[in-house]
Amino acid sequence: MILYNPKIRDYPRLVKVRSAWGKIPEILQDIIMRFNIKTDVALEFGVEQGRSTSAIANYFKRVIGVDTFCYNITSMEDSKPSNFYDVLKILRRFYNIQLIETRFEEFIKHDIYEKYDLIHVDLIHYYKPTYLCGEWSVQHSDCVLFHDTDMPEIMKVCEDLSGKYNFEFYNYPHYGGLGILIKK
Secondary structure: OEEOOOOOOOOOOOOOOOOOOOOHHHHHHHHHHHOOOOOOEEEEEOOOOOHHHHHHHOOOOEEEEEEOOOEOOOOOOEOOOOOHHHHHHHOOOOOOEEEEEOOHHHHHHHOOOOOEOEEEEOOOOOHHHHHHHHHHHHOOEOEEEEEOOOOHHHHHHHHHHHHHHOEEEEEEOOOOOEEEEEEO
16 A cells, blocks of 8 residues: 555535545545546446535546435445435536436446446445445446545455555545555
C-alpha cells in the first residue's frame, strides 16, 4: 500500500446531503490527472443519497449509479423502503447520471459495457460482497475506488485484489479512507 497524498484540490458541485465521503470529492480531479484516467464513463456501486455520485458526475461524461436504494448497511438485507425516486430527485440537476435500482450481483450479470474508465465501490462493509464486486470491477476498469478502507474488511479487499490482479494500491486515509487501485 502506498499513501496517497493529493497535490491539487478542486471543489466540484455537490448535492447537499449527508455523506461519509467528507472532503473526498476535492481529490477526484487529482486522481484523474495523476493516473491519466479517461473521463467517458464511470460506474458507482453504492449510491446511497447521491453525494459521491454527484461528485463523480463533475468529471465524467456519463455516470451509472447502481444501488438497491433500500439497503441497510448494517445488515445484508433490504430492510427499508426504496428511496430511489428521492435520490433521483436530488440528482436531477446532473443530466449525465443514470441510476439503476438493482443489486450489484444482478447488474454485473447483464452489464453491456466491457470497460469503464473508473469504478467506485461503496457497498455493505463485509469482506465477501465487497470482494465479489471489487473483483468484477478490477476486471472492468483500470481504476477502482473503494470507500471505507478504515474498516479492516475493506482494507483487506484492496490488499487482496491488488496482489491478485497486479494493481497498485494507494490509500487516502481520510474521511473513512479511500482505496485507489490502479492497473500497473
